[in-house]
Amino acid sequence: MDTNFSDLKKSKPRVLIVENNPTTRVAYQSLLMEWGYTPILAMGTGKLLLTDAKNKAFNNRCSLALIDLRIIDDDDEKDISGLTLAEEMGENLRPIILSGYENFNALRTMLQKHVEIEFVRKTESRDLLQKTLDTEAAKVTAARRKLVFENPEVLDEIAKSPLGKNTREYPDQIADVFAKLFPKATKLKLEKLELRPASSNISTVPRPNSVVLKVYEGDYEPYVVKLARTEKIQKEVDNYNNHIHRRLTGYFSARLERSATLWDIGGAAYSYVGEFDVKTFSRYYEEKTIPDIEECLTLFFGRIWGRHYEHAWEKDNVSLFKLYSQVWDNWYEKRKDDFFAGHFNGSDMFSKRLNIPEPVKWFREKIAESPNDLSLVEKTRIAITHGDLHGDNLLVDNKKNVWVIDFERCGEGHILQDFVELEADIFNRLEEHNDNFPAYFKMCFTVLKQEKIHEFDASETMSEDPRIEKALQTISALRALAAQHTKITDAREYLYGLLFNMMFRAAMIHKSDPHRKDQRSLLLAGLICDRLDHWDVPWPLAEMSLA
């Protein structure tokens, strides 16, 4: 389907017709065509009709449905199969239930349970049916709302983006998500957010699977709308409701105001955090000095997220690998073939030169596919973690308030996870601009050698390279906060987390750029493996040559 977002009025919403009487079915079909809809007919009788209805609704990404209340048995007063079908199709499809015979009591019960579902008697006039359909269609389709987008080209861009491609031949869903998110709007203005902040380096691997916009409705304060695949939005909304809403101290998280999902994509509307000159933590980190950075981190881990650490609990015999895998959607299983593919530009070069383990192999044999998973710990602590705490998911305003966003991976996790992740992000940021290998190695040694988690000595954070010095000081602050709030002391738990982050990143980089060599993340991973192999002896070993 070709959707012209600047002239949506011409598009004809797809309406599923589920009616067991073939004559009536065709009668509805011609009415709908006359009224400017695209009718989609479910065929067959009985259970087959129900199955066909579900298939066609999905295959055609229908927006609405006219559903006969009694689909299975016309003579059975208790048959409410049409309503059940409507319930099963959920939010994707706005149903209008048609009923021929009245059983007043049954109808009343249904109405009490489903105030939101429209019922029309089959004996009612055509005009009433048309009016009802138009009203319902205006709730869920931009076309029938006559919703005007001030800058429809933004929608065209989304339709062409990797996210938009998920809508296949039905990109009208993109406009309809906005119609559902803004049920009263007649006009919307979309503005692109400066997405991946133009800080001087590539921070994390881009994940082009979401689009974030600032959306203006009349003279209301704008919302930030995140569009993503339906399952992603549903997950984020559930996580928000379970772990963020009323569960963080203070009000320093973007407020989820509304959400809406369709067949392929959905949207979540957040309050805009930005009135006070907000920047991402990534940028803040680049621009500010250590005391400011430390203050932000202390606020976030100590107060805002602190409540989740206070409510942490102990768990025995935990494979840290498995724990992180749960949070990261089973990443290793999905990516391992890449790691072991012939063309993978692993870290052989580093490993041979430095005489340290080849991390991909080490990781597979000692952890991921090992019967004696090294990352199994006798006891650790579990907390609600953010799960994706990199520098673009924290925002800092000019009053030094820290705001947290992006809750797609929020849930139960290793209590150290968010500290580790932010630390990994700081490492990743060094990548682009750092050719000073001796200083980089020295940093790695400082970071990897400690046995107990604690801040570094002032002498250890000094470096001839100012970027590295800043990274070390920030990591030192993170370690101090981790020790204070997680009550985990053994630094190996930290190193496993860091190792998983580096392996995960290596896999992601490989996915987006299979030919990239010389991965810094694998170098760090190899050093971590070496450190873990020599836990009880002074490290680094003398034979590690800093070629």
Ligand SMILES: Nc1ncnc2c1ncn2[C@@H]1O[C@H](COP(=O)(O)OP(=O)(O)O)[C@@H](O)[C@H]1O
């Ligand atoms: N509520 C908000 N207020 C201001 N800026 C936001 C808000 N939500 C997101 N952003 C900006 O959009 C970017 C991406 O949003 P995010 O929710 O992290 O989506 P993604 O899943 O694509 O990472 C953020 O890094 C931030 O710059």
Ligand SMILES: [Mg+2]
């Ligand atoms: Mg994000």
